[in-house]
Amino acid sequence: MTSPALDPFPPESGTAGAGPAVRHGALDTRDPLGLLDLFGDGYVRDPYPWLDELRSESPVHHDPATGLWLVSRYDDVRHVLLDPALFHPDNALKAVTPLPVSALRILARAGFTLPPALANNGSPSHPGLRRLVTRFFNAERVAAAVPMIGRIADELLDAVRSDIDTTGDCDLFASFAQVLPCRVLMELLGIQGIAPATLIRWSDASLELFWGRPTPDRQRDLAELVGEFHQWLTATVRDGTAPPESFVGALARHRLPDGEPLDVGTAVAVCFFVFIAGQSTTGQLIATVLRRGLAEPGLWPRLPGQSGLAEAWVEEVLRREPPVTTWRRITARPTDLGGVSLPAGAQLLLMLLGTGSDPEVFPEPERMCPHRTNIRHHLAFGVGRHRCPGASLARTEAAIALRAAAARLPGARPEAAGVAEPPMLGLLSFRAPLRVTALR
Numbered sequence: 001m002t003s004p005a006l007d008p009f010p011p012e013s014g015t016a017g018a019g020p021a022v023r024h025g026a027l028d029t030r031d032p033l034g035l036l037d038l039f040g041d042g043y044v045r046d047p048y049p050w051l052d053e054l055r056s057e058s059p060v061h062h063d064p065a066t067g068l069w070l071v072s073r074y075d076d077v078r079h080v081l082l083d084p085a086l087f088h089p090d091n092a093l094k095a096v097t098p099l100p101v102s103a104l105r106i107l108a109r110a111g112f113t114l115p116p117a118l119a120n121n122g123s124p125s126h127p128g129l130r131r132l133v134t135r136f137f138n139a140e141r142v143a144a145a146v147p148m149i150g151r152i153a154d155e156l157l158d159a160v161r162s163d164i165d166t167t168g169d170c171d172l173f174a175s176f177a178q179v180l181p182c183r184v185l186m187e188l189l190g191i192q193g194i195a196p197a198t199l200i201r202w203s204d205a206s207l208e209l210f211w212g213r214p215t216p217d218r219q220r221d222l223a224e225l226v227g228e229f230h231q232w233l234t235a236t237v238r239d240g241t242a243p244p245e246s247f248v249g250a251l252a253r254h255r256l257p258d259g260e261p262l263d264v265g266t267a268v269a270v271c272f273f274v275f276i277a278g279q280s281t282t283g284q285l286i287a288t289v290l291r292r293g294l295a296e297p298g299l300w301p302r303l304p305g306q307s308g309l310a311e312a313w314v315e316e317v318l319r320r321e322p323p324v325t326t327w328r329r330i331t332a333r334p335t336d337l338g339g340v341s342l343p344a345g346a347q348l349l350l351m352l353l354g355t356g357s358d359p360e361v362f363p364e365p366e367r368m369c370p371h372r373t374n375i376r377h378h379l380a381f382g383v384g385r386h387r388c389p390g391a392s393l394a395r396t397e398a399a400i401a402l403r404a405a406a407a408r409l410p411g412a413r414p415e416a417a418g419v420a421e422p423p424m425l426g427l428l429s430f431r432a433p434l435r436v437t438a439l440r
Contacts, residue, residue, distance in 0.1 A: 044426030110227025
């Protein structure tokens with residue numbers, strides 16, 4: 001694919017990237033891909049050398065540790081996403097680490113099921129359910145929500161400012177990035193009577209249980225939390241008192257292609273996906289946007305006054321370092337992909353993170369250049385039938401969060417170079433800093 005010319009980041013704002021795409025460590029040894037560990041600290045902290053190696057040496061690569069075929073080139077990933085008849089989404093939400101019987105029993109006691117609904121739905125019911133969800137996150141609703149998002153951001157930043165003034169530093173992840181999207185989602189969907197911290201804990205537990213590599217003991221603990229989450233969602237859907245204009249009310253009125261009402265299990269599965277995607281992953285995006293924004297020379301003071309800069313920075317972070325790093329598909333029949341013959345039932349892992357650094361599409365991918373002419377060509381939200389219906393909301397929340405933080409914390413700065421790197425969320429499909437330290 002031919003790339004448009006690069007519209008560089010203004011010189012006065014710096015050009016630091018999310019880490020140089022250079023080979024180091026394990027990648028200097030023989031057979032580097034044989035050492036790849038998708039959950040390992042080396043990959044989680046700096047995945048770019050590995051992704052570069054995959055794209056150039058083995059763009060459709062079988063990973064023996066997970067049994068997945070890793071698809072890393074932009075054109076191949078886009079091709080898979082645009083052909084749902086050949087590449088099914090059925091495995092999108094299956095647990096990466098098999099669950100022990102003890103954890104399965106906990107989930108069974110809670111009545112936990114995840115029937116096909118959104119991300120894992122390739123059936124005729126998907127288009128109607130997707131339209132329902134999209135109506136709640138379309139451009140008009142998101143535009144109307146901007147004042148509400150700004151109000152919540154300012155409330156949270158009041159506490160952040162107080163902490164920084166008192167102690168000299170603050171963690172913007174726990175106090176701001178993680179909480180903002182949860183409270184926004186609760187207001188948009190009319191959710192009341194539960195603490196944001198509880199929803200955050202349930203959502204994060206779900207991500208770790210289904211996309212992580214926890215120990216059996218940890219899986220049991222997570223299953224308890226996921227079971228509680230599912231029971232609360234089920235009670236909320238079954239309550240019958242939701243206003244007709246609310247999200248749950250819309251699910252109650254929805255009819256499937258055969259005219260039958262939506263069953264409770266599928267309605268709960270829709271809510272399960274929407275709460276996680278609209279809450280945890282958006283919080284992860286905001287955390288990464290803030291961390292990279294604080295570290296970029298000359299950027300922070302320009303964000304409040306330069307129109308469109310926050311939005312452009314969010315878009316470039318989505319390209320280079322999206323919170324959703326991979327997604328799964330399964331082949332419906334034998335096929336060739338990227339010159340590799342795949343059997344029916346092959347489990348694919350689409351390396352969304354790597355596609356944003358494909359030099360065939362994005363020149364100098366390691367540079368953060370918010371004014372690229374093809375800045376919206378990334379695949380952070382997917383493409384085609386299963387493209388994220390909440391993309392507009394996530395973009396808007398991240399831009400408002402970044403601009404508000406820069407305005408309310410004008411003197412904020414990151415930790416000095418050489419200080420220990422923050423802990424990172426390193427799940428199969430999700431990656432983000434778990435701490436974003438801002439210093440006075």
